Amino acid sequence: MKILVCMKQVPDMESKFRINDQGSWYDESDLAWRMNEYDEYSVEQAILLKEQVGEGDLTVLSIGPKRIQETMKKALAMGCDRGVHVNDVKVHEKDPFEIASIIAEFAKDKNFDMIFTGMQSQDRGSGQVGVLVAEMLNLPCITTIVDFAFDNGTVNAKRELEGGVKAKVSAQAPVLVTCQLGLNSPRYPTLPNIMKAKKKELAVVEVGDLLTVESRLETPKISLPEKKSGGLILEGEVGDLVEQLVTLLKERTTVFA
């Protein structure tokens, strides 16, 4: 069984973001980088599937500059067999259509039996890439899955809807699924597996070799949101903070009434 999982490296969302000099994106210096949270679930599900069928080849693909190899190594240490790093220092300027085209161009003649992506990325959150890849490759696509079972070529998945309701959906492989938070429990790479991952193949492909389309979205302007809230910010010693909050709760709420 041939499996592809698409993974993105994103900044830690607890970072303090600043705007770059051109005002076109966030300043990438001083950020800590990690695996997109949604992709942790898709990497895990891909590995679980390979373990279930007992054979196969699992490729993790990621697009970005050299620093993404660190995160790719994590995916390899979790259990992917090989990595394909699509080298692109300007990945942040690509729109979802271009990103999907790059992935589809890579995948089109490889006959993957299953493709896993996250339902969205934590930084841009377009939620488009997985669906676009499936449409470009003419594959059935099930988005936002919180449950996945594979039985003899049939995918039985549950899509998560608003309010926690689920839609039960099935399709015949090859299928692309986009993974939602909570789908499984992503494993932590063990030290021996981290060592083993160092020997796994990590091929580098230049983005120019796979990109055949033009962007459809205008170079964005990016800004910090104006602070709208008139909310109070309390800082200081814990003891003082407790007193201040209790006073506020007495004045402004009826919870002690």
Next chain:
Amino acid sequence: MKTLLVAEYRDGRLLGSTYDLVAFASQLGGESAMFLVGSDSDLPQYDGTLYLADSAKYGEFNPSVHKQLLLDVIDKEQPDMVVFNHSSYGWDLAPRVALAMGAAQISEVVDIVDGALVTPVCNAKLRREIKAKTAKCVVTLQAGAFTLSGEPSGTVAVEKIECDAKSLVVFNGYEESEAGGVDLSKAEIIVSAGRGIGKPENLEIIRSLAKALKGEYGASRPVVDSEWAEHNRQVGTTGQTVSPKLYVACGISGAIQHIAGMKKSEFIVAVNTDRDAPIGEVADVLVVADLKQFVPALTERLAG
């Protein structure tokens, strides 16, 4: 600007979020028409053409078929913009339609500024203005970002539509979320734990404060996904919607899906080490502190 609004049906009912689309279209100005896979039994209140496909025949979830039904209408109406909710239905269908149209898609629009559409980046810590380069475009709207000022009104002119596209997936019905447990929507005081609690043992800190305040405890999604708390404790779009007198968010960053479930609370306190956490946007008070120190100290003060 001519828009085509894609309304949504669930379990035989029109979803109220349909009116967000109407609000957005009227803010843009210009003509609009609506598309729905639904039925005559629950029609939107809207003055305009409604292209209606029968959900009994085409299913409420059947992307390849809904796509074809919609493309036929797009062909006829020639809208400049096709508008979806950024919902499990919308984010699934929109990219399929955009690709088939050769159009750009802008996801999760929260605002319109000088003709550009604004979308959140990095958990709403940043805002981004985007324009489509293609003549037509597809957009999805963040839940609650555009709302009607009054009650919906109007009468649709129904035009029935059909198609015979092939399904690529089989929809086997819905599964309700587990019933039972606490009904947080009735709680007057809720103290919620987020991922910032760090480890499951620390949930006790949150429960103790809830108890000291005579309230219930809730949780954000990661806490539930990690099985540190039951799903019936989850607050947010895929959990419960609450409106207590006091909501205390501990170690919760304030993602839109969480905020959507608690923003109607009367008084919101957030406890977070990150002064810039987006929860600050809705909080009446943001206490910048480590919850592991602050919350037990508060509990002790209330007990004493």
